[in-house]
Amino acid sequence: MVACPECENDLDIDEEEVDEGEVVSCPECGTDFEIITVNPIELKPVEEEEVEEEEEEETEDGDYS
Ligand SMILES: [Zn+2]
Numbered sequence: 901m902v903a904c905p906e907c908e909n910d911l912d913i914d915e916e917e918v919d920e921g922e923v924v925s926c927p928e929c930g931t932d933f934e935i936i937t938v939n940p941i942e943l944k945p946v947e948e949e950e951v952e953e954e955e956e957e958e959t960e961d962g963d964y965s
Contacts, residue, residue: 902941906931915941 909928933943
C-alpha cells in the first residue's frame, strides 16, 4: 500500500503493476507523482513547469553611487 506523500491518501498502487518512471496522480489532492523506484515504491512529485520565483531577490552589485 502506498500513501500519498502529500495528503496520505491511499494511492492503491500495486508495485507489481507499475514501472519506474510511471506517473500516478493522487485522486485526493490531484498531485502527480513519478515512480522513482518500485521496490520499495518511492514517489517523487512531478514538478509542473511553472515559473519558479527566485527565493531571494539578489540586487546587483555596483549599485552604489
Ligand atoms: Zn494526495
